[in-house]
Amino acid sequence: xxxxxxxxxxxxxxxxxxxxxxxxxxxxxxxxxxxxxxxxxxxxxxxxxxxxxxxxxxxxxxxxxxxxxxxxxxxxxxxxxxxxxxxxxxxxxxxxxxxxxxxxxxxxxxxxxxxxxxxxxxxxxxxxxxxxxxxxxxxxxxxxxxxxxxxxxxxxxxxxxxxxxxxxxxxxxxxxxxxxxxxxxxxxxxxxxxxxxxxxxxxxxxxxxxxxxxxxxxxxxxxxxxxxxxxxxxxxxxxxxxxxxxxxxxxxxxxxxxxxxxxxxxxxxxxxxxxxxxxxxxxxxxxxxxxxxxxxxxxxxxxxxxxxxxxxxxxxxxxxxxxxxxxxxxxxxxxxxxxxxx
Ligand code: NAD
Ligand code: TYD
Numbered sequence: 001x002x003x004x005x006x007x008x009x010x011x012x013x014x015x016x017x018x019x020x021x022x023x024x025x026x027x028x029x030x031x032x033x034x035x036x037x038x039x040x041x042x043x044x045x046x047x048x049x050x051x052x053x054x055x056x057x058x059x060x061x062x063x064x065x066x067x068x069x070x071x072x073x074x075x076x077x078x079x080x081x082x083x084x085x086x087x088x089x090x091x092x093x094x095x096x097x098x099x100x101x102x103x104x105x106x107x108x109x110x111x112x113x114x115x116x117x118x119x120x121x122x123x124x125x126x127x128x129x130x131x132x133x134x135x136x137x138x139x140x141x142x143x144x145x146x147x148x149x150x151x152x153x154x155x156x157x158x159x160x161x162x163x164x165x166x167x168x169x170x171x172x173x174x175x176x177x178x179x180x181x182x183x184x185x186x187x188x189x190x191x192x193x194x195x196x197x198x199x200x201x202x203x204x205x206x207x208x209x210x211x212x213x214x215x216x217x218x219x220x221x222x223x224x225x226x227x228x229x230x231x232x233x234x235x236x237x238x239x240x241x242x243x244x245x246x247x248x249x250x251x252x253x254x255x256x257x258x259x260x261x262x263x264x265x266x267x268x269x270x271x272x273x274x275x276x277x278x279x280x281x282x283x284x285x286x287x288x289x290x291x292x293x294x295x296x297x298x299x300x301x302x303x304x305x306x307x308x309x310x311x312x313x314x315x316x317x318x319x320x321x322x323x324x325x326x327x328x329x330x331x332x333x334x335x336x337x338x339x340x341x342x
Contacts (some may be wrong), residue, residue: 004120005031006114008083009062009110012036014101014190017046019081019228024050028232033075037061041087045322046189062106068113079121080114081235082107085162085203089129089155090195100161107162111169111177123178123235124166128220128245129156130181133283136218139187145181145243150310153283163243170241173243181242183288185309188315192323196309199258200316201323203265203272215255218285222248223303223312228296230299237297244297247288249303260306264313273317 006023010016011034018033036042044057051057056075060067061086084106086092086099090190107124112302114122131143132150149164151157189196199209200210230246238244262269293299316323324330 002076002078003029003031004116005033005076005079006079007033007035007072007075009035009080009082011057012038012042012044013087014041014045014046015185015224015227016083016191017043018224019083019231020047020050020055021109021224022228022230024054025267031075032056033058033077035060035062035071036084039086041191042286043189043326045069045325051076058205063101063109065109065112068109069117072117072119072324073227077117077119079119079123079156079235080110081123081125081231083125085159086155088191089153090279092153092155092158096158099154099158103158104161104165108158108165111165111175115169115173115175115332119176119177121178121235122169123180123231123233123238124162124298125148126166126179126243126341127166127213128157128164128181128183128247128286128288129153130159130160130296131286133182134217134285134287136309139172139287142287143181143245144289145245152283167241167243172333176240178238178240180231180234180246181243181288182227182230182246183220183222183248185222185224185227187312188319189322190224190312192326195257196261196341197255197316197323199261200265200313201327202246203261203267204316204320208274209258210274210276211254211258213282215258215275216253217282218251218253218287219257220286220288221244221250221252222301223255223305223308226301229302230293232242233297233299234293239296242296244293245288245290246293247290247297248301248305249290250301251285251287252305255323257280260315264310
């Protein structure tokens with residue numbers, strides 16, 4: 001049997017780069033074509049130390065069918081692991097165009113690639129946000145894979161669009177697809193516009209942290225390495241056509257998260273927390289029933305929040321130049337020079 005070659009889209013982003021790093025560290029016997037458009041969220045520095053025999057970087061847009069076909073043929077791609085997306089809810093409220101283009105059309109273009117080239121597997125990294133929101137007064141209710149998709153933000157609506165297309169390619173074309181729907185991730189290489197890295201880096205800069213609304217929105221938090229392990233597990237043990245919820249069994253309000261970060265960083269609440277206007281359409285609660293992936297694939301999270309948040313904060317302390325460059329926009333200037341704005 002020839003070597004498996006994975007086309008990993010969005011590989012220079014937060015979770016994609018952690019996924020490539022995990023496979024390289026574990027010496028999994030796969031070749032990796034790390035494809036990324038390098039939008040504002042993609043950062044080649046996330047992958048730089050991994051490029052070599054096992055991992056090849058290609059800059060490209062998932063909406064570009066011709067480029068994808070060329071890459072698939074040149075590198076003999078056998079499977080797709082599809083992370084690439086516009087991923088920030090707040091940006092999708094400012095403008096939803098790029099979300100529909102990348103998350104819906106880009107996914108469709110990739111599905112056609114897999115269909116035309118008869119690839120062995122196609123895994124779509126979806127999100128628990130496709131299910132919409134849960135009531136806060138019924139703590140026993142969680143999202144299962146049967147929960148209807150009721151997305152509330154342009155981001156989650158565009159992810160649900162991709163999710164439905166993936167499902168349709170299984171039913172219509174028997175494409176060997178797999179879908180994972182994960183809760184909020186945290187860990188190294190997380191772009192500092194999302195809650196945890198924004199708060200940690202703001203506090204390191206001695207700035208305040210903006211808490212939306214009453215700060216009582218609930219999210220389930222999963223360490224990124226657990227998510228990457230779940231994706232690898234589903235890729236190898238999942239049943240085609242099925243979706244798998246992935247969760248950390250770790251529900252917390254944004255206030256609780258903020259308290260833990262402040263305590264860890266030795267900063268008092270009153271001086272550093274600023275309540276700001278709520279996000280429009282802000283989902284109240286996400287909670288995951290992840291019993292299916294445990295039952296069918298034997299996966300469950302290994303990392304616990306109290307320790308993994310410390311590791312995460314320490315990573316931001318040890319990698320100040322990484323996030324300072326992002327916050328200052330230095331790295332975007334670099335790409336303009338390097339790629340001439342392409
Ligand atoms: P991210 O924004 O850090 O990374 C996304 C990557 O995709 C970036 O490197 C970006 O350059 C690339 N990209 C964007 N548009 C592209 C295009 N048209 N062509 C090629 N590359 C493109 O996001 P992330 O947090 O790493 O999320 C990865 C995936 O996981 C997304 O599909 C997201 O919906 C999903 N997800 C994320 C979370 C989370 O908590 N971060 C939770 C559940 C699911
Ligand atoms: P975020 O990291 O944007 O993830 P998502 O909205 O996809 O779950 O936000 C996590 C939670 O934190 C969400 O309830 C919104 C809230 N939040 C703040 O209170 N302040 C902030 O500055 C940000 C970015 C998020």
